[in-house]
Amino acid sequence: MPFSDLRRTYDGSPLRRELLAGDPIVQVARWIAEARDVLTGETELNAMSLATVSADGRPSVRVVLLKGVDHQGLTFFTNQESRKAREIEAAGHAALCLHWAPIYRQVRVVGRCRPVTREETEAYFSGRPRGSQISAWASQQSAPIADRAALEARILATEERFGDGPVPAPPFWGGYRVVPDEVELWQGRPDRTHDRFAYQRDADGWRIDRLQP
Numbered sequence: 001m002p003f004s005d006l007r008r009t010y011d012g013s014p015l016r017r018e019l020l021a022g023d024p025i026v027q028v029a030r031w032i033a034e035a036r037d038v039l040t041g042e043t044e045l046n047a048m049s050l051a052t053v054s055a056d057g058r059p060s061v062r063v064v065l066l067k068g069v070d071h072q073g074l075t076f077f078t079n080q081e082s083r084k085a086r087e088i089e090a091a092g093h094a095a096l097c098l099h100w101a102p103i104y105r106q107v108r109v110v111g112r113c114r115p116v117t118r119e120e121t122e123a124y125f126s127g128r129p130r131g132s133q134i135s136a137w138a139s140q141q142s143a144p145i146a147d148r149a150a151l152e153a154r155i156l157a158t159e160e161r162f163g164d165g166p167v168p169a170p171p172f173w174g175g176y177r178v179v180p181d182e183v184e185l186w187q188g189r190p191d192r193t194h195d196r197f198a199y200q201r202d203a204d205g206w207r208i209d210r211l212q213p
């Protein structure tokens with residue numbers, strides 16, 4: 001299958017050093033706000049790739065939803081017995097990538113992973129739709145299951161267990177905050193002359209380098 005007809009011009013507005021916040025999380029929050037203004041409805045703009053690595057160095061990547069940005073880092077929620085969570089617990093680090101195609105922007109983050117507090121997890125979980133809450137209990141995420149009927153049976157059993165009562169956050173479910181050490185902002189520009197700025201944590205705070213495209 002040819003891909004030559006998929007070629008696009010990345011026509012983003014320039015990204016200049018003097019436009020950048022000194023703190024990359026502030027800058028990422030700005031870009032998220034801008035993406036929200038432009039992209040609402042078009043795409044799930046908080047969908048991000050999360051890369052982890054196994055003890056023997058095998059990387060794996062999947063999409064999760066960004067659920068919070070604060071001065072410490074970027075937060076997502078998951079099953080803490082899943083492959084990603086096991087790899088995060090063992091390695092301590094992960095990488096994230098957000099891509100907003102319509103505005104030719106990419107954000108890359110590498111950082112340490114810290115579990116969020118139980119209170120944060122419970123606050124987030126209590127606001128999820130009931131069906132998602134039930135599924136979180138019913139699914140042993142990343143483990144094999146015989147067939148869909150077996151999954152549906154687990155969901156039914158979970159619904160019966162909680163009846164009409166509230167569904168608390170499962171003890172094996174929670175959030176992780178990626179606390180960045182490295183952040184890169186990529187702004188697509190014409191003729192592959194993209195603007196890239198890399199933040200690197202150092203003793204004084206953050207060093208910012210322009211990178212070649």
Ligand SMILES: Cc1cc2nc3c(=O)[nH]c(=O)nc-3n(C[C@H](O)[C@H](O)[C@H](O)COP(=O)(O)O)c2cc1C
Binds near residue numbers: 060084085142
């Ligand atoms: C758009 C999208 C959003 C997703 N959001 C989440 C999420 O927030 N948390 C999560 O655990 N899995 C999420 N998933 C599912 C993951 O991609 C993945 O299949 C699952 O977490 C199991 O990954 P693992 O076996 O590597 O741990 C999402 C998938 C997609 C496509």
